[in-house]
Amino acid sequence: MSISLLWLRQDLRLTDQPALAAALAAGPVLPVYVLDEDASAAWSMGAAQRWWLRHSLKALDLSLRKRGSALILRRGDMVRSLVTLARETGADQIHAIRHYEPRHRLAQQTLAREVELHLHEGNHLTPLDMVRNGSGARYRVFTPWYRKLSEAVQPLPPLAAPDRIATPPLLPASDDLEAWQLLPRSPDWSTGFSDWCPGEKGAWRRWRDFERRLDRYARDRDYPAIAGTSRLSPHLHFGEISPRVLWSALAERTGSGPATFRRELAWRDHGANLLDQMADYPDRNGRAAFDKLQWRGDAAADGDFLAWAGGRTGYPIVDAGMRELWQSGWMHNRVRMVAASFLVKHLLIDWRRGERWFWDTLLDADLGSNAMNWQYVAGTGVDAPVFSRIMAPHLQSEKFDMAAYVRQWVPELASLRDAEIHALHFDGGGAPGYPERLVGHQEARARALGAWQGLGTD
Template identity: 55%
Template structure:
């Protein structure tokens, strides 16, 4: 029997259109391995909501592998040490994996490559990040020309089928029980809302994609309405690699209507990775220098406001609905994400990194590139960003995007208010127990503009 190959899995937990499996499935024995490495990412270890998703995604993948004569090996530790140990135990001749672009995974790939024969494949993005270049041969920083150039390379290659069978090794290495990793919350068990909202795994990703394909033509008209179901709900499945972007593209590209808008959002995911390849510290460092001088609020009052924002107790119903949806389900509607993020940065004048870290811990789709790029876009501090002086008015946004039903679902104490009142409850109709507005919009706007103006003046 030929020496086995290891397939090293990370955020690519699928069998269909998975280039690492496709490369080795017909060559001999395969040992699929997932390493829970909390040491290499350090402070970027997965948050609680993502760890819940990971548990169920790994269980789903193991079941799919067993249907094909294989299984998933689970080990905990530093990737290079664990993979070298498994190779030593089994005589594995090589490791195959998909490229990852987060700075810690790039470091891990270098470390593994120094100890083992590592073969990296593409497949988590429409095009390999860092390869869509300007005419001068440099990476794009601005989305619109990046998307135009990426579009010229589309469509992506047709998705690969899942292997019908995966040959097992002569003897399996030891595997740790998934339950021993304690990825699921127990004391307390806060995951009831996640269980009600999601079913992780490749099968569910395929089902969600099929459901969305039937309505993708109406995406432009429905995507900004939080009370509707116009979004694809594919983001956590894409993040964990339960479906590939090529599969998504080929499933929906022919839908007609406004599907091009959705494909642009898929392109934004590629763009975010393109940015972190250029700026690995993008999640912690503002791209625009004047933001180093911006006087973000700190101290007890700011900390109290941050707690109110996290708990959905700001007195702005659309913001509170979004933050409560996030806590309950690990997800928030995209339009509401922008409103809630803008509120933290500009109304409360709290450093965008506080919000980025909160989303990192509470989102099931907490992707380093997308999270960092989106927060810096809202804050105005990114290489391609909304201007800081453009300050969203959350009460106007709520009414504009017909969020009444959404607010009733997530802020039930306001459910009895009429559509005309629920976006901005008048004082005499504000239910007991629901907070007053944490700050008035005009005062918040003036404070934010003054702080930004002072920061720019310090650089003049």
């Protein structure tokens, strides 16, 4: 019987793990994770993701050991490390779930020339290139793509986690996880992450909790002061739970809540779909006309960016969101849109600066989703609203009852009434210890529209 390596990346689970199932069918299996920190890589893992990775790998290793196996850790170039490990162990094939990020696609192509590599679908609802229009072309616009995707997805019962995992008699050497120093030390800025439970068990616990609230999701998800969202995004990013499992769980559920959550799962796939077609989407405007837009890039803009990142803009809802991000590694989705729109439209700062900040500070930072969402808000994306759609923070604060959320994250405003918090967005001032607004709403709107109209585009 042949020995297989199970190459793990953003698929750190044992349930609904098709690569593991295929490897076990061939014989003994060695699960391996390679930490590739190539300094030249444009999008190496952010600091918050490294925190999550450490805990997720530890949880996965414990699950493997309960089944008679163990996780092999190696550090270095992905391809060279796997080829070396295959030679050390006599493994004659490698099984892995297909990944679509540019780095992983290149590694898969290179590795396939060195060893027998079997790639399996499992991190998305369907193979990304399977969803095509009547002419055989791939979609870049979400609505027709989602309509076609919904027809193509077939809910399947998830693959159960194996009770035992056969391994070779001798296990190869493995790196010490703690020696990777994935956790922050001086200072330890992750103390606010304690509400999270990385790993497959944590993902299933999070799903079961959300499932009880699913019927209210369509409305509650827009109100950051209540527990309306699933908070599954970091678990999905690291592959601790399969999106196909969640889609299947929704198959028999009717109503607006399940329908809305199903659509949100699809948005995650759409981000990967765009990235698969445009590998440079995290760095390039989806609409070339925006290459001529004059973003602010002087010292004043740099100061405004630091104030935005630190939650000191003078706009309560923006500041609450940015402080939630820094302290918890996560931000409510509607607040993400408001904060991103503020950076791009109110401050006229290039969306790519905000994208990089989110990449480093979000636990759920996903390359495709991050680029798609920033370009959507900025109006630069291939499937984005017109740039002149400028979110008004004071209207968002009122409409979605955000005052309690603001009081939670901006203690300077904890004693203010709801109406006073809403008014600060539009009037500014009036709160001791709280910064004045960086720019007035109408002034910022006029500046952004002027820059956009200068492009002569829609």
